[in-house]
Amino acid sequence: MKQIITTRLMHWKKQWVSLVFWLLFPLLATICITLIAAALQDDTNVPVGVVLEEDTDASRELVEEVRRAPFIRLKLLNQDEALYELEKHELDSVFVIHEGFKENIQEDNRNKLITSYQSDLSFAYQPVKEMIISYVQQETGRVKAAFTVNQLEQEYNSQANWTFEEIVAKSKEIQKNENLLNTDFSFPESPAETTQNTRLFSIWGLWGVFNLLSTWLLFDWVIKEKRSKAILRLAFTRFSLKAYLIQNFLHYFILILLTDLLSAVIFYWMFGEWISIANILIYRFFAAAAAFLVAHLFSNTFVYYTSAFAFVLIVSIGSGAILPASFIGGLAWFDLINPLAPLLSGEYISLWTVLITIFAFLWIIRKDRYHA
Amino acid sequence: MLEVQSLSKSYGAKQILDKISFSVKPGEIVGLVGENGAGKSTLLHILAGLIKPASGDITLNSYSYESRPKNIRRHIGFVPQEIALWENFTVNENMVFFERLAWNNTHRRELRKLCQDMGLEKWNEPVKVLSGGMKRKLNLAISLIHNPDLLLLDEPTAGIDLKSRKEIGAYLTNLAKINGKVILYTSHDMDEIIQICDQIYCLGNDPFYHQVLKEYGRQPILL
Numbered sequence: 001m002k003q004i005i006t007t008r009l010m011h012w013k014k015q016w017v018s019l020v021f022w023l024l025f026p027l028l029a030t031i032c033i034t035l036i037a038a039a040l041q042d043d044t045n046v047p048v049g050v051v052l053e054e055d056t057d058a059s060r061e062l063v064e065e066v067r068r069a070p071f072i073r074l075k076l077l078n079q080d081e082a083l084y085e086l087e088k089h090e091l092d093s094v095f096v097i098h099e100g101f102k103e104n105i106q107e108d109n110r111n112k113l114i115t116s117y118q119s120d121l122s123f124a125y126q127p128v129k130e131m132i133i134s135y136v137q138q139e140t141g142r143v144k145a146a147f148t149v150n151q152l153e154q155e156y157n158s159q160a161n162w163t164f165e166e167i168v169a170k171s172k173e174i175q176k177n178e179n180l181l182n183t184d185f186s187f188p189e190s191p192a193e194t195t196q197n198t199r200l201f202s203i204w205g206l207w208g209v210f211n212l213l214s215t216w217l218l219f220d221w222v223i224k225e226k227r228s229k230a231i232l233r234l235a236f237t238r239f240s241l242k243a244y245l246i247q248n249f250l251h252y253f254i255l256i257l258l259t260d261l262l263s264a265v266i267f268y269w270m271f272g273e274w275i276s277i278a279n280i281l282i283y284r285f286f287a288a289a290a291a292f293l294v295a296h297l298f299s300n301t302f303v304y305y306t307s308a309f310a311f312v313l314i315v316s317i318g319s320g321a322i323l324p325a326s327f328i329g330g331l332a333w334f335d336l337i338n339p340l341a342p343l344l345s346g347e348y349i350s351l352w353t354v355l356i357t358i359f360a361f362l363w364i365i366r367k368d369r370y371h372a
Numbered sequence: 373m374l375e376v377q378s379l380s381k382s383y384g385a386k387q388i389l390d391k392i393s394f395s396v397k398p399g400e401i402v403g404l405v406g407e408n409g410a411g412k413s414t415l416l417h418i419l420a421g422l423i424k425p426a427s428g429d430i431t432l433n434s435y436s437y438e439s440r441p442k443n444i445r446r447h448i449g450f451v452p453q454e455i456a457l458w459e460n461f462t463v464n465e466n467m468v469f470f471e472r473l474a475w476n477n478t479h480r481r482e483l484r485k486l487c488q489d490m491g492l493e494k495w496n497e498p499v500k501v502l503s504g505g506m507k508r509k510l511n512l513a514i515s516l517i518h519n520p521d522l523l524l525l526d527e528p529t530a531g532i533d534l535k536s537r538k539e540i541g542a543y544l545t546n547l548a549k550i551n552g553k554v555i556l557y558t559s560h561d562m563d564e565i566i567q568i569c570d571q572i573y574c575l576g577n578d579p580f581y582h583q584v585l586k587e588y589g590r591q592p593i594l595l
Contacts, residue, residue: 003472010469014460229456233514235422236445237473244473 004239004247011221022218023256026210027263034203034271045073046124049082049094058102058139065135066095066128086119093118093125095132105139106164108147142171203273207263208283208340209316215256215287216308221248222295223304245292246364253288260284276346282353283343289356290339293363315339373397374419374522374554379428381414388414391428392595394573398521398552401544403559403569405585405592410576412558413453416524419556420450432522432554446475449520453527455507456514459500463487463510466499467517474518487513490543491536505536512540516547522554523547529559537561541568566590 012019050066052059067074075082075091082094094117104113113136118125146167153160162170222245225231234241260280267273298304318338342350374396381389388411396402404412417423419430421437421444430437437444457466467483484495492509499507512528525544529537545568548555559565565572566588574581574592585592 006472007469010461010465228458229452229454230458232452232454232456233450233470234473235420236448236450236515236518236520237470238446238475239473 001247004244005251008248008251019218022214023259025214026207027259027266029210030203030207030263031266031270033206042073045071046092047073047075047090048124048128049075049077049085049091051077051079051082051094051096053097053099054101056102058105059097062097062101062132062135066131069128069131072124072128083117086117089119089121093122093128095128105136106143108140108143110136110140142168145171202344203267203271204275205340205344207267208343209312211260211283212287212315212339213308213312216291216294216312217305218252218256219288219291219295220301220304221252222292223298223301226296227299242364249288249292253284256288257281257284275343278348279343279346282348286339286342286350286353286356289360290352293356293359296363373431373433374556375429375431376419377429379415379418379430380426381411381418381423382426389418389425389575389595392575394593394595396554396556396571398554399548400570401548401555401557401568403557403565403572404575405558405560405562405565405572405581406575407578407581410578412575413526415575416450416526416556416558419522420448420524421445422450446518447521449515449518449523451512451515451523451525451528453530455511457499457507457510460498462496462498463492463502463506464495466510466514470514471517476518478517483517486516491539503533503536505532505539508532508536509540512543520553523556525555525557527558527560529561529564537564544568562588 048066050063052063063074063076066072075085077085079094079096082091082096085091086094096115096117098113098115101113104110114132116125116129116132146164149162149167150164152158153162226241226245231241234244239247257280261277264275264277264280294307295304298307315338336351339350339352342348342353376395377393378391379389379393380387380391392415394402404415406412414423418425432444432447435444435447458469461469464480464484467487468480471478471480471483487493487495487510490509490513492506492513494502494506499510502510508528508530512525515523523544529540541564544555544557547553548570557565557569562584566585572585572590572592573595574585575595582592582594
C-alpha cells in the first residue's frame with residue numbers, strides 16, 4: 001500500500017493543477033451558482049421602501065413582517081430618498097410609518113398610522129398594503145383582547161393582575177405555538193410541500209451533479225494508465241495490474257471523500273445545509289466505483305469525456321436537481337434510475353448502488369490476463 | 373539456466389512456434405532472428421510469462437513456469453519493443469516509480485549508478501525531452517532494477533543512433549559475462565546480433581536469414 005501511495009503521489013505531483021481543480025470544482029461551482037442565484041432572486045424581488053419615523057418594537061416588528069414576505073425586497077430610507085426613488089421607479093411603492101404608531105395601536109386608533117405612496121407602474125402596492133393592514137388589525141386586535149382581559153379581571157375581582165404587556169406577550173406566544181396563521185394543506189398520501197427553502201436550486205442536488213462530472217473526469221487516469229506502455233512493466237513487479245488499479249482506486253476514493261466532507265462542512269457553515277455522512281459515503285462509493293468501472297470500457301479519453309458530459313447533462317435535466325423534474329411527468333421509473341435519487345432522498349440502497357456493487361465484485365473476481 | 377522443451381504456440385490455424393527446444397546457460401547471450409511474423413516476439417512474450425504456450429515446458433534455474441507461476445517473473449527482466457516509460461516523469465522519477473513497485477528495495481544511489489553505467493547521465497531530465505537512444509537506455513535500466521536472472525530484449529535498439537547502440541551492446545555483453553545473466557535478444561540488425569550474441573537462433577522458414585548468417589561466418593541454430 002505504501003509503495004502505491006508513493007507512486008500515486010508522483011503522478012499527482014505532475015498533475016496537481018487539474019487534480020485540485022476537479023476536486024474543488026463541485027464545491028466551488030455549487031457555491032458560485034447558489035450565491036449568483038440568490039443574488040438574481042433578490043434582484044427579481046419587488047423593491048418596497050419603508051420610512052420609519054419612530055423606532056419602537058411595534059414599528060420594527062412591522063418592518064420585519066414585510067421583510068419576511070416572499071418576493072419583497074425591503075429598503076429602509078428617509079422620506080425624501082424614498083419618494084425620489086419612487087419617482088424614478090426604482091421603488092415599487094413606499095410606506096411611511098408615522099411617529100406615534102405604537103401609541104395609536106395601543107389606543108385602538110387605526111386611522112392615519114401609515115401613509116403609502118405608489119406610482120403608475122406599481123404592481124406590488126396592493127398586496128403589501130393588504131399585508132400591512134392585516135398586521136395593524138392583528139396588533140389592534142391584540143390590544144383589544146388585552147383591554148377586554150383587564151376589564152374582565154376588574155369585573156370579577158381576579159387576583160391574577162396581568163399587565164397589558166403580559167397579555168400581549170401571552171397572545172403572541174399562543175399564536176406562535178398554535179401556528180394558526182401558517183398551515184400547510186396537502187392531499188392524502190402526498191408529502192406536504194415545505195415553504196422553508198425558497199432557494200432556486202437544491203444545494204446537494206447541484207453538488208451531486210457537479211460531483212458526478214468531476215469524479216468521472218478525475219478517473220480518466222484509469223484509461224491513461226491502462227493505455228500507457230509503461231503499465232506492461234507491472235507484470236514484472238510485485239503488484240498485479242488489478243492490485244495496482246484497486247489500490248489506486250482506494251487512494252482516489254479517500255482523497256475525494258475528504259473533499260466531500262470538507263464540502264459538507266462548508267455548506268453547513270455558509271448555507272446551514274447538512275446531509276448525513278453515511279449518505280455522502282455511499283454516494284461517493286457509487287460515483288467513484290461507477291467512474292472506475294466505466295473507464296475500463298473506454299480506450300480513448302476524448303470519447304470518455306464526451307460520454308461523461310452527456311451522462312451528467314441527462315442526469316441534471318432528469319433528476320430535478322437543477323431543473324424541476326415535473327416536466328418529465330413525475331415518472332416513477334425515472335426516480336428508480338436517477339443516480340442522484342439516493343443522495344437527495346436520503347436512502348442508502350438504490351438500483352445503482354446494488355448494480356455497481358455487483359459489477360465491482362465481478363470485476364474483482366475476473367482473472368488477470370497474464371499467464372505466469 | 374533457461375531450458376525450453378517442445379514449446380508450441382498457434383494463433384487460430386496459424387502455427388507460430390512448433391515444438392521448439394533450446395537451452396541457454398548463464399552468461400550467454402542468444403540472438404533471435406527471423407522475418408516479421410516468424411514468432412520472435414511471441415517467443416519472448418511466452419518466456420516473459422505474458423502469454424501462455426499451447427504446450428511445452430519452460431524452466432528457469434530449475435523452477436518450472438507452470439509450478440511457480442507467481443514467483444517466476446521476479447527473476448525475469450523484460451525490455452519491450454515500445455518505450456515503456458512515463459513520458460512526463462524525469463529519469464529519476466521513472467526509476468524510483470518502478471523501484472517502489474519492485475520486489476526488492478534499491479537505494480536511489482544504486483539506481484543512479486545503474487543509469488550511469490549505461491551512459492545515461494541526464495538524471496533529472498523529463499523523458500519527453502530525451503533522445504531516442506537515452507529513452508532506450510532508460511527502458512533497459514528499468515528492466516534491471518530488480519536484478520533479474522533472465523533478461524529478454526525485444527528489439528531494444530530499434531531506431532537509435534550507432535553510438536547508443538554500441539553502448540547498449542557493450543553494457544549487455546558485460547552484464548552477461550560479469551554478472552552471469554541469461555540474455556535473449558531480438559533485432560533486425562545483423563551486425564549487432566553477430567557482434568554481441570554467443571548463439572543465434574533462427575525462427576521461421578525463410579532461407580534468407582540462414583544465408584546472411586553464413587555470409588557473416590556464423591552457423592545459425594534452426595528452431
